[in-house]
Amino acid sequence: MNREQFERIANDEVDGIATPEEREALRAHLAGNPEARESYRALVEMVGTLNQVGLETPPPDLKPNVLRAAASRAKASAPVTGDGFWRSLFAGVFQTVPWREAVPFAAGVGVGVLAIALFSGNLVGSSRDNLANLRGAMVPRDSHRGAAPAAKQVVAAGEARVTVTTWSSGSDVTLQIEVVPGPAEDAAVEILGTNFQISDLRIVPPGAGDATVGPTGIRIGQRASGGVGEYVIQLRGEGAHLAPLEIQVRSGRQSTRTEVLAGSSGPVK
Amino acid sequence: MIETDEEDLIQKAKQGSSRAFGVLVDRYQRVIYNLALRMVNDREEAQDIAQTVFVKVFQNLDSYDSSYRFFSWIYRIAVNESLNHRGRRRRHEELDPGLESNGRRPDESAALGEVGTEIGCALMQLNADYRTVVIMRHFLELNQAEMSQILEVPEKTVKSRLHTARRLLGEMLSRKGITQ
Numbered sequence: 001m002n003r004e005q006f007e008r009i010a011n012d013e014v015d016g017i018a019t020p021e022e023r024e025a026l027r028a029h030l031a032g033n034p035e036a037r038e039s040y041r042a043l044v045e046m047v048g049t050l051n052q053v054g055l056e057t058p059p060p061d062l063k064p065n066v067l068r069a070a071a072s073r074a075k076a077s078a079p080v081t082g083d084g085f086w087r088s089l090f091a092g093v094f095q096t097v098p099w100r101e102a103v104p105f106a107a108g109v110g111v112g113v114l115a116i117a118l119f120s121g122n123l124v125g126s127s128r129d130n131l132a133n134l135r136g137a138m139v140p141r142d143s144h145r146g147a148a149p150a151a152k153q154v155v156a157a158g159e160a161r162v163t164v165t166t167w168s169s170g171s172d173v174t175l176q177i178e179v180v181p182g183p184a185e186d187a188a189v190e191i192l193g194t195n196f197q198i199s200d201l202r203i204v205p206p207g208a209g210d211a212t213v214g215p216t217g218i219r220i221g222q223r224a225s226g227g228v229g230e231y232v233i234q235l236r237g238e239g240a241h242l243a244p245l246e247i248q249v250r251s252g253r254q255s256t257r258t259e260v261l262a263g264s265s266g267p268v269k
Numbered sequence: 270m271i272e273t274d275e276e277d278l279i280q281k282a283k284q285g286s287s288r289a290f291g292v293l294v295d296r297y298q299r300v301i302y303n304l305a306l307r308m309v310n311d312r313e314e315a316q317d318i319a320q321t322v323f324v325k326v327f328q329n330l331d332s333y334d335s336s337y338r339f340f341s342w343i344y345r346i347a348v349n350e351s352l353n354h355r356g357r358r359r360r361h362e363e364l365d366p367g368l369e370s371n372g373r374r375p376d377e378s379a380a381l382g383e384v385g386t387e388i389g390c391a392l393m394q395l396n397a398d399y400r401t402v403v404i405m406r407h408f409l410e411l412n413q414a415e416m417s418q419i420l421e422v423p424e425k426t427v428k429s430r431l432h433t434a435r436r437l438l439g440e441m442l443s444r445k446g447i448t449q
Contacts, residue, residue, distance in 0.1 A: 011432045015406075015413070045448045046439040050407040053385045058302035059316050063294050066320050067287060070327040 001029045010040050014047050064246070068192070151260060155247055158254030160187035164247055166260065175245070177231040179209065181224045185252040189220040191233070192246040204230040275339055283330045294323055297340070300409055301347045307404040308351035308397075310389045318354050322347045337418075344409070344419045352397055384447060391441040399434035406431055 001009070009026045012018040018026065030037045152165045159182020167174040181187040201211055201218070209222030209229045222229045248257045275296075281289035301322055306315035325346055333342055392400050401420065405411045413431070417424040442448045 007432055007436070008428075011428075011435065017413075042439055042443065042448060043435065046435065046442055047407070049384065049442065049448055050388065050403070050438075053388055053408070055299055055303040055408065056306060056312075058298045058319065059312075062298055062302060062316055062319055063291065066294050066298075066323040066327075067291055069320060069324045070290060071287060073324060073328055 001025060006036055006039075010043055014044060064192070153247075153258070153260050155249045155256055155258050157187075157249040157256040158182060158251035159185050160249060160251035160254075162187070162189055162247070162249045164260050166245075173235040175231075175233040175235065177220065177233065179220065179222045179229045179231065181222050182251055184224055186224050187222050188250040189222075190246075190248040190250075191218045191220075192248070201231070201233045204232070276335065279330065279333065279335070279339060282327070290327060293326075297343055298323070301343065303408055304344065304347050304404060305351050305354075307389065307392060307408055308348070308400065309354060310393050314354060318347070318350050321354075322350050325350070341415065341419045344405075344411075345421075348401055348419065352401075387442065387445050387447050391438055391445070391447075394441060395434055395437060398430050399437065402427060402431045403434045403438060 006026075006029060009018055009022045013023060013026055026040075030040055149165045150168050152163065155162045155164065161180045163178040163180075165176045165178075167176075175191070177189060177191075179187050179189060203209060203211060209220060209231075211218055211220045211231055211233075218233060220229075220231055245260050246257065247260055248255065275293075278289045278292050282293060298319065302315055302319040305318035305322070306312060309315055309318065322343070326343055333339070392403060395403065402416060405416045405419070406413075411419070413424050413427045416427045420427065439448065
């Protein structure tokens with residue numbers, strides 16, 4: 001057995017693909033050749049060392065970032081109609097920039113685009129059109145009213161205050177989002193999550209603002225002049241109450257991001 | 270069973286189901302992230318690469334030919350993206366020689382463990398062809414036929430690269446005292 005044959009068969013043996021004949025030839029070669037024995041031992045040790053190094057767990061934000069970026073691409077490639085103008089503009093911000101570079105970029109551009117959209121009137125429109133593609137059984141409205149909320153959290157950004165209250169029942173989650181914009185700054189709220197379907201959405205009073213539904217969640221926009229707006233959103237999905245919802249509030253140049261867990265509601269009063 | 274399930278997920282993702290696409294991401298994110306991590310030896314870059322890979326997969330699902338195995342397709346995208354990323358970084362380093370070669374903080378090196386760190390550094394000394402086959406064989410546990418399909422080179426070439434890569438890597442690890 002020459003050196004080349006030895007290397008090939010030795011590598012095949014550590015890969016588990018040597019034939020019985022090759023294995024026998026290798027054994028015979030090693031028995032009479034201390035140098036080959038040492039080479040083979042080193043190869044086996046090196047392969048063993050490589051195999052010891054396990055796989056690392058990916059960063060927890062990899063999947064959410066991927067889904068967000070993919071959703072932005074999907075929105076950007078969708079046909080633009082009616083009040084979708086501002087949404088496609090916003091989505092385009094994330095189109096080709098890696099997420100870490102996109103964050104400061106989007107913070108500046110996103111606020112600018114949002115402001116233009118708000119003042120041009122594109123953000124405020126009929127929310128009914130946005131519900132056309134909703135699926136799932138409708139959760140009776142106001143079913144949450146008699147129960148103690150599962151969670152309540154206030155998120156502030158600039159002059160805007162957003163109170164998020166959640167109720168849950170089985171796989172249904174009700175979100176009540178009260179948006180109090182600042183006197184001079186419009187407010188935008190994004191609720192991100194993918195493990196649920198939106199089964200109902202309404203705005204009180206009608207016309208106070210607008211909410212749009214996308215593949216990664218819901219986006220709410222409310223003008224400063226619209227006063228206080230209440231958005232009641234009902235979600236349905238197995239385990240929806242166990243997965244955190246990511247809430248982002250923007251007002252002017254300020255932005256706050258937090259997580260809200262719907263949790264379990266108290267008993268009906 | 271798994272492949273049938275995967276075909277179903279791919280079809281749903283093609284039709285715009287973010288849930289189905291999310292399941293595919295769940296299924297592949299660990300291996301794609303680790304492939305990128307071993308190719309570039311930097312966690313942040315690996316995360317960027319993995320994200321780019323999945324977005325490209327999402328965007329090009331319509332062009333995916335189901336007569337090929339899905340993992341071959343996604344791994345090929347990941348290998349190419351890692352190599353392109355590495356090329357861009359190298360050009361950047363040439364412009365800014367002050368950058369560290371592996372971009373890793375000392376605390377990250379400690380967390381990886383000495384052996385893992387030394388292997389990561391040794392892999393970076395190999396040329397891209399050799400590094401790729403070592404990673405595919407020993408970290409992704411692919412066989413030579415699968416590697417041949419992903420890299421679009423004959424099995425004989427895969428085998429030759431793997432044997433040479435092991436010999437070079439063995440010499441490096443021996444000099445570093447990782448192996449005898």
